[in-house]
Amino acid sequence: MKKVVVASLLAVASMASVAGPLLAQTQVSLGSNAQAASGGVQLSPAEYKAYNDAISQTTPQTKAPAIEAYLTAYPQSPVKASVLEQLMLSYAAFDPAKTLDAADRLLQVDPNNLRALTFEVYFRKQQGDQATDPAAKQAALDKAAEFGQKGLAVTTKPADMSDADFAKVKDAATPVFYGAIGAAALNKKDTATAITNYKAELASVPVAQTQTPGVLLQDTFILGQAYYQSTPPDYVNCTWYTSRAAAFAPEPYKSQMMPLAKFCYKKYHGADDGYDAVTAAVQTNLNPPADFKIKPAPSPADIVAGVISSTPDLSTLAISDKEFILANGKPEDAAKVWDTMKGKSVQFPDSTVIAVSDTALQVAVSDDAVQSKTADFTFQLAAPLKTPPAVGAKVTVSGTYASFTPSPILITMSDGAVVEPKKTPTKAPVHHPAHH
Incomplete structure (x- = not known):
């Protein structure tokens, strides 16, 4: 269960959830002509016309190139930040790569622009989510998280934005910032940082x-x-x-x-x-x-205590249950079971050979040991084996309980031997007298 992935289509509404506040454009007062009203920005008649022609376009696809042309003609425009913001918002409707480029340019002239920081976070995280190369993925997520940290640090509103509008943008951007920081952290297995930021993301809405x-x-x-x-x-x-x-x-x-x-x-x-x-x-x-x-x-020790208290004769327990108690029980409970075993001689049929040497035979007896192909018994051989069995072979073994180690469980038997299957005696042929 270490990898659980939910299709990202669940997040189809992700950008739509913040689009309203982010796409609302901050108006720049230019007056009714080149001479601005009190407090407005003054542009020459030619620049004013170029500006007005650009921002008056009715579709993002026509507005973006018109704004690019305006910025090329007037690279030092006094309304450059506002125009770059409108360029970014126009590109956001149809071109993520150019949206990021516009956001980069906007942050060069307005480093605390919340809308630009939000677009940086959103689209860079999107790049990280889509990346298949692990290094590229982490780099994109880290970059998104870096912009997210910058966004969270912005507390002062722009002079040309109302308190209400700034609050709306901040409220919309905050969960985006926290979510990106959480994603970058989780991708590099920093679960503590991821948890902190994902919880902050959810608490911010x-x-x-x-x-x-x-x-x-x-x-x-x-x-x-x-x-x-x-x-x-x-x-x-x-x-x-x-x-x-x-x-x-x-x-x-x-x-x-x-x-x-x-x-x-x-x-x-x-x-x-x-x-x-x-x-x-x-x-x-x-x-x-x-x-x-x-x-x-219940803890393993609790389970053991329950078995001990509910089993009148502990010697009747299956070998797998005895092993569980020896491995997980409190010392006094393990001792109660071992007292029913030590010194007794037993045989185990269908034991799986795990390892064999001149002096010892390791086998898997319990179902768990057989499934995991690990030895839960070591038989110290009373005599060397004439024909050692192959690893993986099924054999019947006999021996006497001598000792055990609880973790991992391994029971040692003395006087070990492999019990050879009894040969069926061959019957002499029956001769019938011939009838004449």
Whole structure:
């Protein structure tokens, strides 16, 4: 379960969620002609006409080249920042590469332009998400995160922007910044930084927005992944955030998210029972409430104690159960089982040979040992084997319980031997007298 990927189409609404505030253009006061009104910007008649012709274009595809022509003719325009912003917004409608180029140029003259920083973050993260080369992917994500950090540091509004407009742009851009920082961190397995920023991303928007299919809902799931990929894994928070995302995701994304949600729950709880309580709780809470708890699965020592208390005759336990108790039980519980074994001579049929030497034979006896092809018994041979069995062969072995080591479990037997199968006696042919 280390790799869980949800199709990025869930985030189709990602740019649309911030488009309104970002695409709203800041107006520059130029007056009704070349002479600006009080406080406005003064342009020569020729430049004013070129400017007005450019910004009056009605489609992004015609406005962008007109603005480029204006900037070529007037590279030192007093309204260069505003015009570059409009160029960037025009390109954003149809050309990501030129959008980034315009954003780069805008940040050279206006380093704290929130719209430019947001476009840098959005499109560079998009490049990282689409990259297949690991180094290129991380480089693009890191660049997006760098611009995101710069964006979060912007607290002063431009002089020509109202407080209300600045607040709208800041509110729209903030989750984009946090999400990019989280993505860059998670891609290089810095889960702590990823968790901090994904949680900040979700906290920066109204809770209702986290329930709508889009980038915020996808990042809710990725937050759960970050908890799962932590060392050690945080199965409770993994369960919460992946279940929260799945609760509001449409198909087919819900079905892609549920396996990790249930995996983390079962890994922590030990079974599927009670999961309905989680799905109910995530419907009304973005984050786990203070009283939210998942009952942990019983520890191996707890399981051993239960077996000890419920088994009147410990000698009747299967060998796999005895091994589990010897490996996981408290010393006093392991001793109770070992007391029923030590000194007793037994045979194990169908044991799988793992290793063989002149003095010892290592075999897999329990189902777990056979499946993992690891030895759980070492038989110290009473005499060298005349015909050593091949590794992987099935043999019947006999010996006397002598000692054990609990981790990994390995039981040592003395007086070991391979029990040869009994030969079926050959019957003498029966001679029937001939009848004459």
